[in-house]
Amino acid sequence: MQEQREPPFAPGLTARVELTVTDADTAQAVGSGDVPVLGTPRVVALAEAATVAATATRMPPGATTVGTRVELAHRAATPVGRTVVAQARLAEVDGRRLLFEVAVTDGDETVADGRxxxxxxxxQRFVERAARAS
Structure with missing residues (x-):
C-alpha cells in the first residue's frame, strides 16, 4: 500500500510583510507614473512577497512557487515615509494552483486588495525550461 502524503499547503496559511515607502518605491522611480507616492508595481511586488512568505515554511524540498496571475485594485495613495503592510491568506488549493487573497493597508486604510x-x-525543471526558451 502506498503511503498517503499530506499536501504541503492548506487553505488558511497566512503571512504579512511590511514596507516603509522610500523614494525608490515611488511611481516616479519605477516608471509607472510621475507622482511621488507608492507605485503600483511595488504594491504588486509587496503582495506577492506576502504570498511567498505564507508558503515558505512548508515548501517541499526542490519546489518553489511562481506567480501566474494578479488581480489587484490599488485604492489609495501612500506617501514616502509611511509604512504599509501586505497580508496574504491562502484561500484555495487546487492541485498545484494556490489562490491567495491579499490586502495592503496603511494603518486602517486599505491601500490595495485583490487576489x-x-x-x-x-x-530545477522550471529554471531549465526557462533557459531553453530564451
Whole structure:
C-alpha cells in the first residue's frame, strides 16, 4: 500500500510583510507614473512577497512557487515615509494552483486588495525550461 502524503499547503496559511515607502518605491522611480507616492508595481511586488512568505515554511524540498496571475485594485495613495503592510491568506488549493487573497493597508486604510495566484513547481525543471526558451 502506498503511503498517503499530506499536501504541503492548506487553505488558511497566512503571512504579512511590511514596507516603509522610500523614494525608490515611488511611481516616479519605477516608471509607472510621475507622482511621488507608492507605485503600483511595488504594491504588486509587496503582495506577492506576502504570498511567498505564507508558503515558505512548508515548501517541499526542490519546489518553489511562481506567480501566474494578479488581480489587484490599488485604492489609495501612500506617501514616502509611511509604512504599509501586505497580508496574504491562502484561500484555495487546487492541485498545484494556490489562490491567495491579499490586502495592503496603511494603518486602517486599505491601500490595495485583490487576489494572487501561484503555481507549485519543481524549481530545477522550471529554471531549465526557462533557459531553453530564451
Amino acid at each position: 494572487v495566484e501561484r503555481a507549485l513547481v519543481d524549481r
